[in-house]
Amino acid sequence: MLIIKTVDELKDVLFRVKSSGKIVGFVPTMGALHAGHLSLLEKAKSENNVLVCSIFVNPIQFNNKQDLEKYPRNVEKDINYIEDLVDILFLPSEEEVFPSAPTEKFDFGKLESVLEGKYRPGHFNGVATIVKRLFDWIKPEKAYFGEKDYQQLVIIRELVRQFNLPVQIVACPTVREPGGLAISSRNARLSPEEYKIAPCIYQILLSLPPKTTLSVSELKQYAISEIEKIKEFKLEYLEIVNAKTLQPITNFDDAEKVICCVALYLGEVRLIDNIFLKK
Known part of the structure; x- marks a missing residue:
């Protein structure tokens, strides 16, 4: 090299x-x-x-x-x-x-x-x-x-x-640790206790795609409520957007590809993740 x-x-x-x-x-x-x-x-x-x-x-x-x-x-x-x-x-x-x-x-x-x-x-x-x-x-x-x-x-x-x-x-594609946490240099700053909690972000995102009977706003509220159940998480944003324009959508038919993006704090560490809901 x-x-x-x-x-x-x-x-x-x-x-x-x-x-x-x-x-x-x-x-x-x-x-x-x-x-x-x-x-x-x-x-x-x-x-x-x-x-x-x-x-x-x-x-x-x-x-x-x-x-x-x-x-x-x-x-x-x-x-x-x-x-x-x-x-x-x-x-x-x-x-x-x-x-x-x-x-x-x-x-x-x-x-x-x-x-x-x-x-x-x-x-x-x-x-x-x-x-x-x-x-x-x-x-x-x-x-x-x-x-x-x-x-x-x-x-x-x-x-x-x-x-x-x-x-x-x-x-x-995003590379993940065995529990599902997106690999990031920031993960090293998590305490052992926080590190155990962090994979819940992806588990919540994973729970979204099957629930397509819900509207976009209902699905968003469901995801936010699941994150807020974990007291250690401090949500900054969770949005369901057009994967091309990054603008929020009202209906899944509004975009060819749809992605859910989230950012939150776990202790002092800011973590982000996403999942395609329609690809």
Whole structure:
């Protein structure tokens, strides 16, 4: 695995790679790598000649300074975790990525004003800023994103559409722990007691699809009531939305694909998850 720390070297190496006709796949990460990242990397490895992974904790996508400070960082562990799988690891400093204060302003319309965007203003502008820069530097044929961060996936696709970027966005299923908890770097911050409770989020989501005799509003209220039964959960939002537009729906016939998205706090840790109700 080649470790690169500067944009100039990255561009130079990838120019030679592409000149030889090789196809480049890309997985952007913020480190604290886990089985979810591994599944993205394995899929990317199987579909491309050269696999590029980036590790960069992007400060401009954090709304909460404490969240940024608490974000786990262990680069050596991450390197050991992926060195047999990844061909090129891009490991830039903050100064390399942002030599001056970023000024990019993106407009994703209603896609960014709901769900995560409603509670984390500016978050997706920060995500789009770093992803656009990485795409411009790496110019991958394919880039891989997990469905756990579903709104992010939709917004990255919109970013690609708006700028007509020559990259295919590949969605990868959420990877879960045996109990059903969506794997996340944040899970490490859960106490042992909280860790036992956390899988209930997915169990509640799993209970939704068979209840299609209920209306959308009834199904939403059912899900909220089930979450509120667990006193340790502090619900931030639960929405049933059009999977393409992310806008709330009134009837299941209103959208070709329907997804239920949830965010809640368990102690100090904010957890998100989702499930397709119609796909």
